[in-house]
Amino acid sequence: MGDQSNLALSGLQSAEKDGRRIHGALFVFDRSLSSIQTRLNTSRARLWGITATGEGPLALSIKKPAGRSKHISPIVDLIAWSDPELPVLWIAGTHTRRDFEFGLEVLHRFLAPDLVRIYLQTKLYAKSFAGISRRMNRGSLRVMEYVSKGLIDDSDAKRGVQTSIVHTDMAQAELFEVLSAQRKWLSSCVVVTRGGEPMSGRIMRDCTFTCDRNIAGFFGSIVQEVAKTALVAKDFYDGRSSTTSGTGLVRPLRITYARRVFEDTREAPRLIKVLDDWRESAMSLFNASPYVHAGLLDYSDGSTYDLWVASSDSVLIVPKTVATADSISSLCDHICNRFEEGEVLEA
Amino acid sequence: MSTPLDNAVRKMHDECNSYTDTVMALRAIAHELRWDSKAKAPKLGTEVSFGRRMQTTDGNRVSKSREVTPDLVIQLDNRSGVIAEAKTALSSIAERRRSRLLEIQKYDDNLKGWLTPTETVESHSIVLLVHLHRDQEVAQQITELTTEGAFKMDRSFAVVSFAVITQGKTYFTLSLAHGSLLDREKEARLRRRTPIDMEHLAGNPEFATLKLYDAPPPVPLLMDLIQQCIASRLTPEQRDTFKDIGYVDVPVRVEVLTRWMAEDYGPRCRQGARAPEIPPRSWVHDAMDRFVELGWAKEPDSKAYGLFVYTYKRRVKPFEKFLKHCAQIQLELEQKKVAAESWESLPLFAHLKDQ
Numbered sequence: 001m002g003d004q005s006n007l008a009l010s011g012l013q014s015a016e017k018d019g020r021r022i023h024g025a026l027f028v029f030d031r032s033l034s035s036i037q038t039r040l041n042t043s044r045a046r047l048w049g050i051t052a053t054g055e056g057p058l059a060l061s062i063k064k065p066a067g068r069s070k071h072i073s074p075i076v077d078l079i080a081w082s083d084p085e086l087p088v089l090w091i092a093g094t095h096t097r098r099d100f101e102f103g104l105e106v107l108h109r110f111l112a113p114d115l116v117r118i119y120l121q122t123k124l125y126a127k128s129f130a131g132i133s134r135r136m137n138r139g140s141l142r143v144m145e146y147v148s149k150g151l152i153d154d155s156d157a158k159r160g161v162q163t164s165i166v167h168t169d170m171a172q173a174e175l176f177e178v179l180s181a182q183r184k185w186l187s188s189c190v191v192v193t194r195g196g197e198p199m200s201g202r203i204m205r206d207c208t209f210t211c212d213r214n215i216a217g218f219f220g221s222i223v224q225e226v227a228k229t230a231l232v233a234k235d236f237y238d239g240r241s242s243t244t245s246g247t248g249l250v251r252p253l254r255i256t257y258a259r260r261v262f263e264d265t266r267e268a269p270r271l272i273k274v275l276d277d278w279r280e281s282a283m284s285l286f287n288a289s290p291y292v293h294a295g296l297l298d299y300s301d302g303s304t305y306d307l308w309v310a311s312s313d314s315v316l317i318v319p320k321t322v323a324t325a326d327s328i329s330s331l332c333d334h335i336c337n338r339f340e341e342g343e344v345l346e347a
Numbered sequence: 348m349s350t351p352l353d354n355a356v357r358k359m360h361d362e363c364n365s366y367t368d369t370v371m372a373l374r375a376i377a378h379e380l381r382w383d384s385k386a387k388a389p390k391l392g393t394e395v396s397f398g399r400r401m402q403t404t405d406g407n408r409v410s411k412s413r414e415v416t417p418d419l420v421i422q423l424d425n426r427s428g429v430i431a432e433a434k435t436a437l438s439s440i441a442e443r444r445r446s447r448l449l450e451i452q453k454y455d456d457n458l459k460g461w462l463t464p465t466e467t468v469e470s471h472s473i474v475l476l477v478h479l480h481r482d483q484e485v486a487q488q489i490t491e492l493t494t495e496g497a498f499k500m501d502r503s504f505a506v507v508s509f510a511v512i513t514q515g516k517t518y519f520t521l522s523l524a525h526g527s528l529l530d531r532e533k534e535a536r537l538r539r540r541t542p543i544d545m546e547h548l549a550g551n552p553e554f555a556t557l558k559l560y561d562a563p564p565p566v567p568l569l570m571d572l573i574q575q576c577i578a579s580r581l582t583p584e585q586r587d588t589f590k591d592i593g594y595v596d597v598p599v600r601v602e603v604l605t606r607w608m609a610e611d612y613g614p615r616c617r618q619g620a621r622a623p624e625i626p627p628r629s630w631v632h633d634a635m636d637r638f639v640e641l642g643w644a645k646e647p648d649s650k651a652y653g654l655f656v657y658t659y660k661r662r663v664k665p666f667e668k669f670l671k672h673c674a675q676i677q678l679e680l681e682q683k684k685v686a687a688e689s690w691e692s693l694p695l696f697a698h699l700k701d702q
Contacts, residue, residue, distance in 0.1 A: 047591065109590065242556055249552035263515070284571050284666030287364060290513035291545060295571060299661045302578040302586065306555070310517035310545035318555050321579040321611045347550045
């Protein structure tokens, strides 16, 4: 492990010994840490309330702007370091989860689209966990709690998504069987190792995590594996717009469902409503029935898309001139998490 | 109860859908006519040009030695091809349709501009694309015009209708309403009505970004494309300013914006000098004028013609705003027209009608 990582982890271990909880996040990032340093050591960054010191790991301090929730600390301190082997930027902190999320949001917004946030669809969770299990020399990975989402299954209820929390103790592979049988998707889960080096923590869908025990082990054995999955997902989302595909042609993708979702006439309007809520974006609805055709503009980085629902079991996403991996990942997750999780595939 | 503005908005939205359907129809016929059903892939060596500047000969019955721009040119091989023209906004009144139908005869010529060494082909078919709800009337009228001697085609000519149908999946259907094609196999397929998966058309990387063809789109549709085009072309500094303060003023010249629009949404193919000017500058300029009316853009200096400053900021439901604004203008124009006609009908007040 590189010097930056070692330094960062030893600092986090000390904090853990002091009884602090560690929150972390990974972003796919294929530039050097010094390029971030340069961008963070500007008057513009200071205007955003961000200051950065050190060379690696970076000590970041994010000031809460006036008007933000009183529940957020006036200053949030984080550390950031680049992975010695993977194109990944790690960010960690010991404030509350709310503070940590605020700090991440500011940094992500400031550095987007260079920092790519990847979301773990249930299949990606399963892939990561299978990888973790394979690499464990002793013991097993168990799930102690999971938060999942699923459609409200009541014909009298308004169509929508419900969230459930389950406290359990099951093998990681079993979790995915249960979710598949119940047609649910995963939002977060608490994992522990049993029989080997003890460690535990929660892994969220947005590639953030909270470690409850043994940060060094949790980081080295668990979240590193999640990072590898995130990199594969980033490669899948990359190079899809006409300006980045290398051929001048767009590379559309499709979210496919195992059932005929859109045969139910209430579902297309629900999808439209969900799309309307997608981060800093604007939707132009050209056609709502009998098929859906909408244009989407992501203001955060200028990505644009056409979105079509012309079959009962899939959503077609056609990137246009610009479509960053960060934006596509967010759009696919927004549909999968807020409407219904399907499989994101090459169109 | 619907207000006149609601009705005008609905009408404008229908016009936008009709334009989009026409673009899809052109994509669909291009897909169909070059599709090799045995290989399940486009026929090798075929080329598609959505809009191509071609030259007529001295012998042209309608347009002698002139430049013409068919909506679609399909080069099947070095010897043959297809010219297609979409006419979707055809009147329900036969007399008003007449000149538009007769005009298509200009493609019945040894056109120059094909993608061959001599820029000519031995033979080509001519396809007139119409919406399903007009196909029988058009077919009937073509027959009548032919009988009276006003319409004559020496080359294969076909009227092909298109429609969108949904049955679980949404399909774009093409069907032969009149005439014939050089390619008998394709002709037979079109006679049986050919359904094409809408998703396949929408997601076809080759055509997916094509939004404009050789007819002016309804202004709201163009405005929507312009705001997306500007969003995609912000410089890193402009993007930073937007992130810092929530908006950024983007100076943009109409000729530059027109070039961007052509690159992003116009017909793209290896056309070189024969590439059509789609969109022309005038379409973009008119749309930018609408942005100024809406308060989304300014013309900083009236002497610097064609320079606009577009304010890029987060907007909610932009297309709905464009529809409403353009419908309002349309409605006001119609009301003025009706008022002017009323004045004229009252001789006593006729002298006031221009005031």
